[in-house]
Amino acid sequence: MSEATFRQPAVSDGQTLWQMATDSQVLDVNTSYAYLLWCRDFAKTSLIAEIDGTPAGFVTGYLRPDEPEILMVWQVAVGAGFQQRGLAATMLDELAARCCVQGVETTVTEDNAPSNRLFTRFAERHGAELTRTALFTPELYPDGHDTEYLYRIGPLGPGAAARVPELAAAGIR
Ligand SMILES: CC(C)(COP(=O)(O)OP(=O)(O)OC[C@H]1O[C@@H](n2cnc3c(N)ncnc32)[C@H](O)[C@@H]1OP(=O)(O)O)[C@@H](O)C(=O)NCCC(=O)NCCS
Structure with missing residues (x-):
């Protein structure tokens, strides 16, 4: 596989993120509007990967308003043809390094x-x-959604930031 390149998504990538989320057949697909808004307002804490100019994967995230040193990873997707080659990892x-965060959170369902x-x-x-606790249990949802378990990961070692020193020094907030 050719080398992947990484960049912040632009508003014009919103429809690509929506399409990749839809194609995953696993993710909760949000409205196309939500992905446009995400690419506008949370681009610095999100990433799109391209391989030979083709969108191959994305990560969307945000810095928690009450804990800005923590990156909440909202969705990760890798296109079917690019999976299990280390791209999501x-x-x-890359995103943790760019954001210079001390920790990462995400939620995962039992079956994933x-x-x-x-x-x-x-x-x-x-x-x-890594700590794992139930965050959103089925009775909180209107649609019988499975429990989303909160994964809290941290503190992160210096490795991630050290890989991209100029970004680590500058920060991106
Ligand atoms: C989850 C997902 C993003 C992983 O992408 P990926 O690029 O294939 O993942 P990587 O190659 O970086 O693998 C990371 C680890 O997960 C493991 N892994 C990846 N796919 C796997 C699978 N189908 N079954 C079991 N393990 C798997 C890899 O072996 C690797 O672990 P290792 O280092 O011990 O070998 C991808 O499967 C996907 O897009 N799934 C649909 C959307 C989704 O579920 N997103 C996550 C919830 S937000």
């Missing part, structure tokens, strides 16, 4: 083994503790 490392593995391995790579 590399995107997470790839996602569980992705974040467990992320914690291992960064020498960080």
